[in-house]
């Protein structure tokens with residue numbers, strides 16, 4: 001579904017930033033079905049040669065490995081020139097929710113460590129309101145704190161749901177050996193504040209809230225071959 005739109009925003013982003021991407025020494029690449037089109041195009045154009053590629057998940061590492069590219073992970077990459085990734089929801093304030101694929105921790109590490117952050121999406125991810133409301137917020141939690149964190153989040157007025165594996169019994173396990181709690185809520189008005197509030201709970205490793213200070217450009221595709229670029233710059 002919407003595959004052509006995912007491809008459209010990916011190819012548009014690559015064309016828009018092609019010089020910067022070509023000149024970059026360290027390129028961060030995210031996770032998910034949208035960014036795969038971006039990777040395919042990079043490979044097709046031979047743009048991953050002579051470049052350090054750092055990935056936000058073992059899923060993307062594996063995808064690149066299958067294409068003969070041995071990527072780095074955040075452990076041996078303290079910064080990136082550019083980071084490109086998909087997203088799950090974006091509001092009018094350019095705050096983002098990520099982490100449907102449970103890759104949010106490395107994704108946020110790469111977003112923090114990158115000089116230029118570019119996100120690609122199709123229009124179904126766009127929320128025109130100032131607040132967030134469409135998608136649950138994934139939260140990575142150390143396993144032995146899971147019920148403590150669930151209790152604390154419930155007291156704060158959220159509805160936390162432990163994410164269960166589909167091809168595995170029990171909770172899903174992240175690339176870091178942790179669990180994911182999906183946070184159901186009514187509205188998030190201030191993404192930065194909520195992110196900070198949740199991270200104060202002992203046992204929480206990271207949240208999938210990417211406040212707009214981690215967002216430079218968002219490339220969104222719409223039906224009819226329309227692409228819109230949103231930016232804080």
Ligand SMILES: O=C[C@H](O)[C@H](O)[C@H](O)COP(=O)(O)O
Pocket residue numbers: 030031032033034035085086087088097098099100101102103104107
């Ligand atoms: O953990 C997963 C990531 O945050 C993805 O980048 C996000 O879920 C978007 O994925 P997709 O492009 O498959 O919708």
